[in-house]
Amino acid sequence: MQKNHHFSYVIGAILILAPMLAQAETKDINQTKFSKQYAGWAATIEQTESEDMLATYPASVILWAGSTFSHQYNSPRGHKFAVADASHSLRTGVAIPPGGNGKSASCWTCKTPDAPRLIKEMGEEGFSGSNFVDLGPEIKSVIYCSDCHVDGTAKLALPRPHAQNAMAKIGLPFDEQNISMQGAQTCGQCHVTYYFQPENNNKVNMPWIFGNTADAIEKYYDTRRFYEWIHPISKTPMLKARHPDFEQWSRSKHADMNVTCITCHMPTVTDKNGNDYTDHKVSGALIHFDQVCAGCHKSKAQLTATLERNKAEVDAKSRQVQNLLVKAHYEAKAAWDGGATWPMMNEGIMGIRHAQWRWDFATASHGMYAHNPKEGLALLNKAIEQVSAARDVFKQVSSQVGAAKPVYPDISTKAKAQAAIGYDEPAAVKAKQAFIKEEIDKHWHPVATTGY
Numbered sequence: 447m448q449k450n451h452h453f454s455y456v457i458g459a460i461l462i463l464a465p466m467l468a469q470a471e472t473k474d475i476n477q478t479k480f481s482k483q484y485a486g487w488a489a490t491i492e493q494t495e496s497e498d499m500l501a502t503y504p505a506s507v508i509l510w511a512g513s514t515f516s517h518q519y520n521s522p523r524g525h526k527f528a529v530a531d532a533s534h535s536l537r538t539g540v541a542i543p544p545g546g547n548g549k550s551a552s553c554w555t556c557k558t559p560d561a562p563r564l565i566k567e568m569g570e571e572g573f574s575g576s577n578f579v580d581l582g583p584e585i586k587s588v589i590y591c592s593d594c595h596v597d598g599t600a601k602l603a604l605p606r607p608h609a610q611n612a613m614a615k616i617g618l619p620f621d622e623q624n625i626s627m628q629g630a631q632t633c634g635q636c637h638v639t640y641y642f643q644p645e646n647n648n649k650v651n652m653p654w655i656f657g658n659t660a661d662a663i664e665k666y667y668d669t670r671r672f673y674e675w676i677h678p679i680s681k682t683p684m685l686k687a688r689h690p691d692f693e694q695w696s697r698s699k700h701a702d703m704n705v706t707c708i709t710c711h712m713p714t715v716t717d718k719n720g721n722d723y724t725d726h727k728v729s730g731a732l733i734h735f736d737q738v739c740a741g742c743h744k745s746k747a748q749l750t751a752t753l754e755r756n757k758a759e760v761d762a763k764s765r766q767v768q769n770l771l772v773k774a775h776y777e778a779k780a781a782w783d784g785g786a787t788w789p790m791m792n793e794g795i796m797g798i799r800h801a802q803w804r805w806d807f808a809t810a811s812h813g814m815y816a817h818n819p820k821e822g823l824a825l826l827n828k829a830i831e832q833v834s835a836a837r838d839v840f841k842q843v844s845s846q847v848g849a850a851k852p853v854y855p856d857i858s859t860k861a862k863a864q865a866a867i868g869y870d871e872p873a874a875v876k877a878k879q880a881f882i883k884e885e886i887d888k889h890w891h892p893v894a895t896t897g898y
């Protein structure tokens with residue numbers, strides 16, 4: 447009797463303890479030790495909105511024909527969605543047929559701390575040489591503490607080798623920077639332009655040997671005769687810019703005054719006990735007007751108006767460049783179809799390459815109108831000059847060879863623009879949905895379905 451009683455006591459204790467033990471297992475030290483920072487990080491799940499950029503700018507579909515950017519391209523949203531959005535995007539496609547070539551696993555580099563972990567385990571080229579889809583089940587966390595900190599501590603870190611190398615290239619090695627530049631560099635691991643090096647198994651590289659302006663990077667690519675894809679309409683060897691937030695910010699008035707990404711997007715706030723901490727809900731900046739901007743900018747209304755004006759100006763100019771570039775791609779096609787040769791076309795084709803590069807560099811950073819509108823507008827103005835000169839070349843060549851008049855497509859909507867380049871979106875969506883159902887939902891970590 448006595449014995450039995452004791453036995454049920456033990457069972458009872460186990461029943462009570464077991465769920466607690468299980469919970470302790472899912473709570474890591476970052477969550478228990480730094481609950482305020484953890485809560486802020488977790489709250490990025492509230493930032494659910496993003497914009498279908500191809501619907502807003504259908505001309506982009508033509509500019510990116512031949513690249514998966516013409517399939518789907520949305521503006522960014524909260525960090526919590528990074529893995530799921532990359533998994534669900536039409537850009538990353540579906541399972542690879544045997545013997546086929548998929549996307550490089552390098553696409554994971556800026557979505558998850560599992561990327562630096564896998565790079566350590568597999569080597570940089572082992573990782574980048576793998577397929578995006580094959581490493582899917584390995585991705586178990588979205589952008590997290592260890593992406594910016596020595597894990598479990600407040601000390602800042604830069605765990606991605608490509609970022610360490612790049613910061614050294616521009617004379618700002620991470621270990622020698624003060625805390626405010628180190629903070630900006632943690633963002634600069636991902637919010638920068640980059641490319642995959644074909645000669646190194648698609649390893650991520652930042653093309654900064656000559657510096658990180660649009661001109662310096664273009665010089666680097668031109669010297670190496672690098673291109674990402676050949677444009678199917680104009681035959682242009684294309685370049686692609688990706689969110690150069692760090693680069694544009696680093697040349698701004700704010701950067702000169704030590705106002706960094708952290709100052710504006712992760713401001714210092716005070717808890718109810720009067721203790722300062724860093725708000726880890728990385729989101730918009732204007733919402734922090736009172737804590738951050740008011741120190742230097744007097745009126746919120748005025749600053750909001752300035753931002754709106756900058757945005758409208760950049761937007762109008764960007765659309766102007768896009769429309770000119772669409773024409774140029776089709777005018778080149780007409781000249782080729784009429785029998786033009788490379789020596790005749792070279793200058794015009796390079797004009798398209800350089801103009802579209804500048805347009806992309808100016809607009810791929812969604813915050814450029816806030817970070818450095820001056821640089822953005824200068825790039826767009828230069829792009830207008832370059833694409834106009836290219837169009838003159840095509841006009842001249844076309845009349846020389848007696849080419850037929852160019853035929854421009856209807857790009858009034860995303861669907862029409864995609865039809866013009868022969869992309870069957872409904873079929874791609876269907877294939878993607880089947881892949882999600884069979885692979886991602888069944889075999890990948892739940893982090894890959896956040897929000898879906």
Ligand code: HEC
Pocket residue numbers: 476477480483484485487589590591592593594595599600602625626628629630632633708712722723724725726
């Ligand atoms: C995108 C980069 C990034 C991520 C992700 C990130 N932090 Fe931070 N963290 C920073 C920066 C930058 C600072 C501010 C450093 C400074 O200026 O003092 C900071 C500061 C801190 C501090 C110092 C106290 C404070 O609030 O200023 C702690 C503790 C901390 N983070 C914990 C965490 C934890 C825990 C996580 C994960 C839940 C996390 N961080 C995720 C960049 C990041």
Ligand code: HEC
Pocket residue numbers: 493496521522523524525526527528529531532555556557558589593594629632633634635636637707708711712728729730
């Ligand atoms: C490991 C890579 C990585 C790091 C480090 C990182 N980001 Fe991001 N960031 C992303 C990705 C990817 C997205 C887009 C997520 C999506 O749309 O699913 C994003 C989105 C954003 C957004 C859009 C949020 C919204 O709600 O619209 C802002 C703002 C932002 N990041 C700022 C920062 C700042 C500031 C830092 C440094 C403190 C930083 N990020 C560090 C990868 C990163």
Ligand code: HEC
Pocket residue numbers: 521522523630633634637691692693695696700705706707708709710711729730731732733812813814816817
């Ligand atoms: C002076 C303040 C300031 C600084 C410094 C700053 N930003 Fe921003 N950023 C903004 C503002 C303002 C916006 C426009 C969105 C808004 O209204 O808050 C923005 C927009 C963005 C966006 C686009 C968000 C979206 O959803 O479209 C990203 C990403 C971003 N910033 C990242 C960064 C990174 C990375 C850095 C540092 C390299 C940085 N920012 C430096 C103020 C700043």
Ligand code: HEC
Pocket residue numbers: 699700703705709710731732734735738739740741742743749752753756816819820
């Ligand atoms: C430490 C001071 C300081 C802080 C803090 C600061 N700014 Fe500024 N900001 C400046 C200065 C200086 C200029 C340049 C004014 C000029 O060129 O006349 C500027 C210019 C701007 C511009 C105009 C850019 C242009 O060229 O049109 C915008 C927009 C802006 N700031 C947004 C913000 C936002 C949003 C915040 C808060 C999240 C902020 N700033 C915080 C100092 C600051």
